[in-house]
Amino acid sequence: MSVTTEKSSGNTAVRPFTIPVTSEAELEALRARVVSTRWPDQELVDDHSQGVQLAVVTELARYWATEYDWRRCDARLSALPHFMTEIDGLDIHFIHVRSPHANALPVIVTHGWPGSVIELLAVSQ
Numbered sequence: 001m002s003v004t005t006e007k008s009s010g011n012t013a014v015r016p017f018t019i020p021v022t023s024e025a026e027l028e029a030l031r032a033r034v035v036s037t038r039w040p041d042q043e044l045v046d047d048h049s050q051g052v053q054l055a056v057v058t059e060l061a062r063y064w065a066t067e068y069d070w071r072r073c074d075a076r077l078s079a080l081p082h083f084m085t086e087i088d089g090l091d092i093h094f095i096h097v098r099s100p101h102a103n104a105l106p107v108i109v110t111h112g113w114p115g116s117v118i119e120l121l122a123v124s125q
Contacts (some may be wrong), residue, residue: 017082017093021074034065076121093117 022030039058043050080095095117109123 012086014083014085017084019074019077019082021078022070027070031065034061037061073118077118 039054042054080097082093082095084091084093086092109120111117111119
């Protein structure tokens with residue numbers, strides 16, 4: 001999924017936003033790139049002092065290429081109300097889920113880099 005950033009429009013209004021769903025062709029191309037990765041030699045130590053261990057990275061890549069359910073993720077994201085607004089010249093994407101409780105205290109939940117809103121999906125349920 002890719003979202004293009006456009007130059008500031010000066011529009012600070014909150015506006016609806018639709019998550020761009022990745023095409024099947026793009027997913028197949030991604031899977032092919034992951035499967036065709038040229039991996040480095042295995043690290044020379046048994047700890048993480050040389051970075052993430054090759055076995056961990058290759059297993060993660062295998063999972064993303066063969067098991068991860070991209071369409072389930074698309075559906076979970078698309079089921080939520082997405083919006084955009086501009087703050088300090090940047091488009092900011094956010095999800096606004098109202099509580100079913102009339103007197104609920106509003107909560108703002110953010111993620112950091114290199115995090116993702118996907119990590120927070122359980123909060124909206």
